[in-house]
Amino acid sequence: MGNPEMLAASRSETGGAGRKCRVATDVGGTFTDAVVMERGRLRSVKVSSTPPDFERGIADALTAASVRLGETSFFAHGSTVVINALTERRGARTGLITTDGFRDVLEIARGNTPDLFNAAYRKPRPFVPRRLRLEVRERMSHSGQALAPLDEAAVANAARQLHDQGVEAIAICFLHAYANPAHEKQALAVVNSLGLGVEAIASHQASALWREYERASTAVLSAYVLPPTSAYLQRLAGNLARDGLRTEPLIMQSNGGLTRISEAAANPISLVESGPAAGVFGAAAYGKLIAEQHLISLDIGGTTAKCSLIENGDVRITTDYCLEKTPASAGYPISAPVVDIMEIGNGGGSIAWLDAAGSLHVGPQSAGARPGPVAYGCGGGQPTTTDAHLLLGNIDAERLTGGEGPPDLDAVRRAFGALGDALGVSARQAALGTVRIANANMVNALKLVSVNRGRDPRDFALFAMGGGAGLHAASLAADLGMPRVIIPPHSAVFSAWAMLMVGHRRDLMRTSIHRLDAGSMPWLRDRFAEMEREARRGLGADGGIQCKRQADLRYVGQEHTVKVEFDPSETSPGTLEARFHSAHEREFAFRLEVRIEIVNLHLVALRPLPGDPLAPIQAAKSPDPAPARLGRRTLHADSEGKVLADVFAADRLLQGMEIAGPAVVERAGGTVIVPRSARATLDRFGGLRLNLMNEEPNT
Numbered sequence: 001m002g003n004p005e006m007l008a009a010s011r012s013e014t015g016g017a018g019r020k021c022r023v024a025t026d027v028g029g030t031f032t033d034a035v036v037m038e039r040g041r042l043r044s045v046k047v048s049s050t051p052p053d054f055e056r057g058i059a060d061a062l063t064a065a066s067v068r069l070g071e072t073s074f075f076a077h078g079s080t081v082v083i084n085a086l087t088e089r090r091g092a093r094t095g096l097i098t099t100d101g102f103r104d105v106l107e108i109a110r111g112n113t114p115d116l117f118n119a120a121y122r123k124p125r126p127f128v129p130r131r132l133r134l135e136v137r138e139r140m141s142h143s144g145q146a147l148a149p150l151d152e153a154a155v156a157n158a159a160r161q162l163h164d165q166g167v168e169a170i171a172i173c174f175l176h177a178y179a180n181p182a183h184e185k186q187a188l189a190v191v192n193s194l195g196l197g198v199e200a201i202a203s204h205q206a207s208a209l210w211r212e213y214e215r216a217s218t219a220v221l222s223a224y225v226l227p228p229t230s231a232y233l234q235r236l237a238g239n240l241a242r243d244g245l246r247t248e249p250l251i252m253q254s255n256g257g258l259t260r261i262s263e264a265a266a267n268p269i270s271l272v273e274s275g276p277a278a279g280v281f282g283a284a285a286y287g288k289l290i291a292e293q294h295l296i297s298l299d300i301g302g303t304t305a306k307c308s309l310i311e312n313g314d315v316r317i318t319t320d321y322c323l324e325k326t327p328a329s330a331g332y333p334i335s336a337p338v339v340d341i342m343e344i345g346n347g348g349g350s351i352a353w354l355d356a357a358g359s360l361h362v363g364p365q366s367a368g369a370r371p372g373p374v375a376y377g378c379g380g381g382q383p384t385t386t387d388a389h390l391l392l393g394n395i396d397a398e399r400l401t402g403g404e405g406p407p408d409l410d411a412v413r414r415a416f417g418a419l420g421d422a423l424g425v426s427a428r429q430a431a432l433g434t435v436r437i438a439n440a441n442m443v444n445a446l447k448l449v450s451v452n453r454g455r456d457p458r459d460f461a462l463f464a465m466g467g468g469a470g471l472h473a474a475s476l477a478a479d480l481g482m483p484r485v486i487i488p489p490h491s492a493v494f495s496a497w498a499m500l501m502v503g504h505r506r507d508l509m510r511t512s513i514h515r516l517d518a519g520s521m522p523w524l525r526d527r528f529a530e531m532e533r534e535a536r537r538g539l540g541a542d543g544g545i546q547c548k549r550q551a552d553l554r555y556v557g558q559e560h561t562v563k564v565e566f567d568p569s570e571t572s573p574g575t576l577e578a579r580f581h582s583a584h585e586r587e588f589a590f591r592l593e594v595r596i597e598i599v600n601l602h603l604v605a606l607r608p609l610p611g612d613p614l615a616p617i618q619a620a621k622s623p624d625p626a627p628a629r630l631g632r633r634t635l636h637a638d639s640e641g642k643v644l645a646d647v648f649a650a651d652r653l654l655q656g657m658e659i660a661g662p663a664v665v666e667r668a669g670g671t672v673i674v675p676r677s678a679r680a681t682l683d684r685f686g687g688l689r690l691n692l693m694n695e696e697p698n699t
Contacts, residue, residue: 020073024499025061026275027054027079030302030349030368031467033493034061037500044493046467046669048370052090054081055235059243070244074609076499078252078275081232082225082268086323091224092169092199095132095162097155097187098216099175103133105216114327124329127224132167134158136187144180155190163196171223173203173216178511181208199226205267207335209319209600210511214335221323221334222269229268233261250504254338255317256281257505257606263538269336272321275495277339280308282498283463284315286488290683294460295486296446298476299495300468302349303366305442308341309449310463316340317604319509337507337602342448346441348386348468349373352434354422360430362437374415375400375407383415385438388431389471391416392636394664395671396647432636439472443479450480454586457482465494470665470672470688475637477692478675489686492669503608506535509600516553516573516580516596524551525568527601535605545607552600553580555592561599562587616684620654623681628652633664637673645674653682 021038027049035044045064050057058077062069069075085091098105106126113121136155139148162170170191177184181204191200203219237249250258254273264271276299283297287310295310309316321338325331345364349372352362362385371379373386389395391412400407413427420430450457461484464473473485490497508531514520528549536545549568552561553576564579577596585591630647637643643662650667658681659665661674665688674680677693 020071021067022074022500023062023065023067023069023072024076024496025058025078026278026493026496026499027057027077027081028275028301028303029080029084029366030347030372032057032061033496034058034065034067035490035493035496035500036065036067042490042497044490044496044669046493048372051084051368054079054232055239058236059239062243068244069240070246072245073247074500075240075245075247075249076252076258077236077249078278078495078499079232079271080275082229082271082274083323085225085228086221086272090228091127092227093132093167094128094169094171094220094224095134095165095167096128096171096173096216096220097134097136097158097162097191098173099139100135100137102173102175102212102216103130103135105173105213106133106220109213110330112330114325114330118328121328124324124332127220127332128171132162132165134161138174138183138187140174140176140180140183142176142179144176146180146182150183150186152186152190155187156194159191159194159196159198159200163198167198169223169226170198170200171203171216171219172200173212173219175212177202177204178208178210178215199223199230201226201267206269207319208508208510209335211335214333217333218269218335221332222267225268226265229271230265233265237261252278252499252502253505254321254336255505255507256315256339257502257507258499258609259504259506269334272323272334272336273338273341276306276341276343278498278502279306279465279495280310280315280339280341281502282494283308283465283488284310284313285498285501286685286687287463287486288313289685290486290687290689292461292463292484292486295463296450296457296460296482297463297465298442298446298469298473300442300464300466300472301347302467303345303347303368304343304364305346305445305466305468306341306343307442307445307449308339309453309455309460311455317507317602337509340449342445344441344445346385346438346445347466348384350385350438351382352384352388352419352430352437353382354419358422360419360423360433360437362434362441374411375409377408377411381415383412383419383431383434385434385468387412387415388434388438389671391428391431392435393633394435394471394635394637394673396633396666399666399671428636435472439475439479442472442476446476446480454589461486463488465491467492467670470667470670474673474675474678474690474692477690478677483692485690485692486683487672487688487690490669491667503606504539505607506538506605508535508603508605511600512598514598515556516577516598518573520598521571521573524566524598524601528566528568528603531601531603532605535603539605539607545605547606548604550602550604551576551598552602553596554599555584556595556597563602617655617682617686619684620656623656623658625653625657625659628657630666635662635664635673637662637675643676650688655682655684655686657682 138150184202206222251264293313299306318340321334322331349367350363373384416427457480462477549566554561628648645662661678662676663674665672
């Protein structure tokens with residue numbers, strides 16, 4: 001089970017006595033987190049993940065948190081099972097049934113090669129080989145009119161052929177099904193009626209947007225993970241029910257909302273960024289509580305670092321998500337609503353290594369949960385970022401958890417000694433270089449979600465979460481000139497906690513190309529009203545639904561679109577046009593005086609869950625943090641060199657206390673470094689706010 005890290009009970013009194021507890025769990029590549037809200041108190045644990053049997057890690061976390069499932073009224077779960085199955089190629093043998101003449105769409109793909117000058121470049125290999133892609137006669141027009149009927153006999157014959165070749169899942173993708181899915185529904189019914197024991201999914205279930213290749217890719221990837229995801233969710237639900245849970249577990253989707261297990265199992269690609277999405281939406285929710293509407297979230301875990309932009313309190317949702325996109329590969333597009341996240345292979349378990357030229361790199365290889373960092377003493381021999389922080393004194397050896405016993409400092413010194421010998425430097429210098437390279441990698445990722453999209457990082461605060469957040473956040477913010485760092489309470493398990501702060505969500509997206517003019521406004525209202533009725537049916541509630549309407553617009557003749565808000569009370573297109581011009585100029589630095597057209601409609605339907613509001617923690621009578629001071633420790637921060645820092649216990653800090661750097665705040669589940677040029681205060685909910693002495697943000 002590993003060594004669970006029991007976090008101190010929250011000082012937030014948020015509920016009444018006798019209430020049932022609410023539980024959320026988040027499974028990552030290295031750790032599994034559980035957060036429990038019971039009788040107004042929050043507690044959490046972090047245990048080692050147990051791949052490939054992740055359910056065992058969940059059971060370990062629930063045991064460590066002393067959860068009584070029979071007294072649990074709410075259970076939410078986020079998981080990496082889908083992304084793991086895709087990246088590790090552990091999905092099902094998949095076949096594709098498509099329109100006559102479109103068998104090779106997956107291989108033709110797009111011409112957007114990442115390196116135009118690489119003559120040896122090869123497109124990513126399709127998840128479905130050509131022999132398992134079969135064609136049937138049918139045809140829809142781009143406007144949704146049936147030009148040729150579906151040949152049901154051909155569908156049945158294709159399904160049998162695929163079954164005979166060992167296919168376990170079938171994707172169905174027909175031309176222009178986004179405009180009219182009738183033929184796909186018909187084919188799906190035929191396949192399911194054959195009783196072959198093969199799971200099937202049609203493209204309109206995964207994506208109702210145009211672009212044949214992207215929709216086919218989405219359908220194929222969803223089919224590929226359909227059997228293993230369904231099996232995992234069934235095992236999870238069965239285990240929880242066996243252990244006493246009487247309510248249906250909810251699953252975190254990539255769009256930042258919760259849904260029922262049955263819905264998630266029907267379209268598993270909606271879970272591709274399940275856990276990370278919760279953290280981003282949780283950051284937005286917490287930001288609203290403390291009046292911080294402009295944030296860049298950064299989640300540093302054991303395997304990866306993930307960042308996302310939050311502007312005016314809103315999280316950006318994209319349908320341009322691409323799996324395994326790298327400078328050497330165009331990746332695999334997923335045309336489904338996903339939180340816009342930039343993810344890199346840099347976390348606490350990222351390995352420091354030398355390339356053939358003798359240059360130092362950090363990640364994307366990770367030591368994972370097993371064997372883990374060298375310090376864990378579980379067989380890991382390659383130095384990691386966590387090992388580097390331990391050697392530099394940034395982490396207190398007595399507080400490091402994750403292994404089977406106390407950290408093996410001698411093994412850490414040997415590992416960095418060997419690395420330093422190869423570089424011609426000391427072990428300590430090799431460790432410092434590891435931290436600096438990890439920071440540089442994360443700064444580049446933060447620039448991709450801000451500078452590369454026309455946003456100045458100095459206009460945002462850095463919202464840092466995850467076990468490694470406090471060790472890196474101040475250095476990253478200083479490099480980007482960001483004025484503040486916010487580290488929420490229970491930051492090491494924040495993604496799990498965030499699942500208690502969100503509700504049910506459904507994103508309905510439809511391609512429907514239409515010129516934007518006075519006549520389009522009634523049409524827009526009617527289409528959105530129709531989509532809203534569908535969303536309300538799906539969420540299973542008539543009242544308490546909040547809807548947000550957005551439209552993807554573009555200049556006539558353009559390829560790409562810009563998303564803008566639509567207000568159904570507006571009768572003239574002038575306001576919508578102005579909104580689009582402004583958004584387009586911010587995104588691409590120019591505007592045109594040409595006609596505008598509507599491409600996609602996007603309805604966001606939210607049903608908040610009843611929950612306890614956060615209550616302020618106790619206020620200090622004095623800003624002096626002396627009551628929380630533990631002593632002093634020498635550490636070696638990235639930008640400031642070797643310093644002697646005051647050490648404070650987070651669970652003794654009260655609202656309003658101020659800490660002057662250099663300092664270290666020891667929190668359950670993580671360490672926060674406060675640099676010499678910063679002051680830290682505790683906000684009214686227990687979050688730590690670092691005010692950096694950078695330039696003032698732009699106005």
